[in-house]
């Protein structure tokens with residue numbers, strides 16, 4: 565079975581075509597800057613990278629280009645689009661409506677669109693990707709895999725805020741949590757790597773990418789996570805503030821003469837590392853390089869970033885009354901030895917965490933970085949959201965996965 569995985573962002577489409585017989589990636593790529601100047605497609609196949617600059621006005625045109633390239637003579641891997649057996653979509657917000665991955669029909673698509681009020685930055689783009697795929701691949705079943713599903717196991721005490729209860733009843737204001745596909749993948753994978761049963765483990769997964777979140781996974785189930793009602797909450801991120809005193813929103817709005825919505829936009833797009841470094845960069849590679857060279861503002865930003873991660877790890881050790889395994893994943897977690905080292909050494913010694921600095925000095929591999937006598941096993945596990953989406957898609961299409969919706 566060949567599965568096309570689509571992850572539509574507001575201005576991009578990431579895609580992967582997988583052969584599910586052996587889970588190999590046949591081709592993958594990124595359509596970026598959709599609807600703005602400089603749009604292009606970066607396509608990778610057989611170890612080669614092709615960049616095509618082209619005007620791409622919307623998601624349908626973007627996806628059409630992806631499909632054209634997949635069947636093209638020189639850069640393609642398919643003879644015909646009929647070879648695509650199914651399409652899996654990453655959907656950021658499933659609300660309380662979607663507890664598992666589902667096969668998409670018109671009603672489910674409209675429910676996904678209705679959830680846009682909870683994730684205005686993500687769901688409209690996700691829905692555009694589904695519509696484009698339904699249009700261009702009418703024969704292929706479409707499956708939705710939600711960032712929020714894995715966290716639907718959180719108990720009420722984790723997901724309810726200290727707000728008037730009517731806001732939960734009327735508007736479903738609660739913690740949802742995101743990056744669930746990644747937390748699910750790495751928690752299962754680390755149990756396999758360690759040869760343990762996930763049911764016997766208390767795992768903390770730190771998904772540290774441009775968007776970042778930490779989750780507490782007990783007996784294979786998410787019991788808490790740092791993102792909340794939206795992906796703005798929790799850790800300090802590339803451009804997002806993470807947790808702040810909610811009173812700041814009204815205060816800044818009043819002082820700057822702007823609306824609450826505009827303040828939230830600033831918290832999403834102009835804060836985090838970007839904001840603390842006065843607009844220098846949101847990319848951790850830049851911040852890290854500068855911090856290592858001793859530049860003060862970047863060093864401070866890096867400290868704020870690590871400290872916020874460490875506090876959540878400590879909090880989740882308390883939430884589970886212990887921790888057996890700590891996982892680092894995503895762009896920064898996989899590729900920044902210094903971040904892993906500083907977090908473990910400066911903040912987690914009291915938990916009995918000990919890492920081997922020499923072993924830790926690598927990027928992007930599956931590896932145990934703790935010492936044999938460490939009380940907590942610390943492991944780097946590269947995430948693979950696309951593989952999870954493809955696996956769920958295959959299982960749904962083959963009716964092997966129960967849809968609880």
Ligand SMILES: Nc1ncnc2c1ncn2[C@@H]1O[C@H](COP(=O)(O)OP(=O)(O)O)[C@@H](O)[C@H]1O
Nearest residue numbers: 773774775846847848849852894895896899900
């Ligand atoms: N070698 C590295 N050192 C530190 N950070 C890195 C490195 N490589 C990538 N990153 C960080 O990973 C981030 C992207 O992570 P990723 O998980 O791809 O994010 P997203 O899926 O949210 O776009 C980049 O912003 C960059 O800061």
Ligand SMILES: CC(=O)OP(=O)(O)O
Nearest residue numbers: 742743774775776795
């Ligand atoms: C939900 C979320 O924050 O996603 P990303 O990390 O891809 O921005």
Ligand SMILES: [Mg+2]
Nearest residue numbers: 773774775894
């Ligand atoms: Mg990501």
